[in-house]
Amino acid sequence: MTVVNSKRFDGRAVLITGGAGGIGRVLRAGFEAEGAIVATVDPAGGDYPVDVTDPAALELVCAEVADRYGRLDVLVCLAGGSLGTPPGIAEVSSSDVDRVLDVNVKGTLYACRAALPYLRESKGAVVACGSIGGRQPSPVTGVVYAAAKAAIGGLVRKLAREVGPDGVRVNAVAPGLFLTDRVGAMFEALPEEEKAAVRGEIALGRMPELRELVEPVLFLAGEASSYVTGVTLDVNGGRFMPL
Numbered sequence: 695m696t697v698v699n700s701k702r703f704d705g706r707a708v709l710i711t712g713g714a715g716g717i718g719r720v721l722r723a724g725f726e727a728e729g730a731i732v733a734t735v736d737p738a739g740g741d742y743p744v745d746v747t748d749p750a751a752l753e754l755v756c757a758e759v760a761d762r763y764g765r766l767d768v769l770v771c772l773a774g775g776s777l778g779t780p781p782g783i784a785e786v787s788s789s790d791v792d793r794v795l796d797v798n799v800k801g802t803l804y805a806c807r808a809a810l811p812y813l814r815e816s817k818g819a820v821v822a823c824g825s826i827g828g829r830q831p832s833p834v835t836g837v838v839y840a841a842a843k844a845a846i847g848g849l850v851r852k853l854a855r856e857v858g859p860d861g862v863r864v865n866a867v868a869p870g871l872f873l874t875d876r877v878g879a880m881f882e883a884l885p886e887e888e889k890a891a892v893r894g895e896i897a898l899g900r901m902p903e904l905r906e907l908v909e910p911v912l913f914l915a916g917e918a919s920s921y922v923t924g925v926t927l928d929v930n931g932g933r934f935m936p937l
């Protein structure tokens with residue numbers, strides 16, 4: 695008797711922007727453990743060292759991935775963050791504003807646009823990345839980041855409507871504070887009372903482990919969520935609970 699050990703993403707090709715970062719690395723491992731072939735776009739050590747603000751480069755990457763693996767099934771858009779910019783509106787420069795909006799918002803749009811011809815063929819899925827900072831004011835991040843991540847919700851809803859008839863689903867996760875190297879340093883820099891206030895808001899009473907973002911993303915990327923589109927899934931331990 696042959697035992698077939700099929701995994702959820704066997705033979706599927708997944709592209710992750712910002713995939714060399716803290717969350718990207720655990721997500722890559724999560725997809726690979728489920729059989730996926732993963733390629734990353736990231737100037738800091740990605741398989742494709744490409745900036746997501748370069749639409750033409752993203753088109754080349756998607757074409758190459760589709761050519762090499764014969765398909766593209768999932769796009770995960772992680773490239774982003776507050777990118778070292780100061781949180782206060784008075785301190786943030788105009789070029790900081792451009793950079794944060796360009797990478798988080800335009801980068802997500804450009805990656806979606808470049809991937810969509812292949813996602814239409816595979817009836818694939820996009821998982822974009824919002825943030826608790828775009829869902830409610832967060833003490834850790836600033837106003838530009840909040841605006842950029844709030845825009846991801848609108849992008850996901852409208853794009854889901856546009857490409858739904860083609861069988862492509864578009865959703866987002868909105869993580870709470872996941873203590874990667876970058877965010878861990880930002881959190882540690884907060885005054886003790888602010889850190890205590892953040893911890894006190896978390897219904898589950900603890901900070902998350904990085905692996906706790908993997909299943910929510912795999913869920914939105916795969917068959918288990920075949921009738922879910924246009925949503926932002928809050929993954930924050932109950933720190934923010936929208937109506």
Ligand SMILES: NC(=O)c1ccc[n+]([C@@H]2O[C@H](COP(=O)([O-])OP(=O)(O)OC[C@H]3O[C@@H](n4cnc5c(N)ncnc54)[C@H](O)[C@@H]3O)[C@@H](O)[C@H]2O)c1
Binds near residue numbers: 713738801825827877
């Ligand atoms: N860690 C958290 O607590 C948290 C919470 C909410 C949302 N997020 C979001 O999750 C995503 C990943 O964050 P992370 O914590 O892994 O951060 P990270 O800084 O560890 O990783 C981000 C990656 O994006 C890459 N990147 C930056 N600019 C890029 C560009 N122009 N083109 C391509 N790649 C680029 C960086 O090189 C880096 O490897 C970000 O969008 C962030 O805003 C993170």
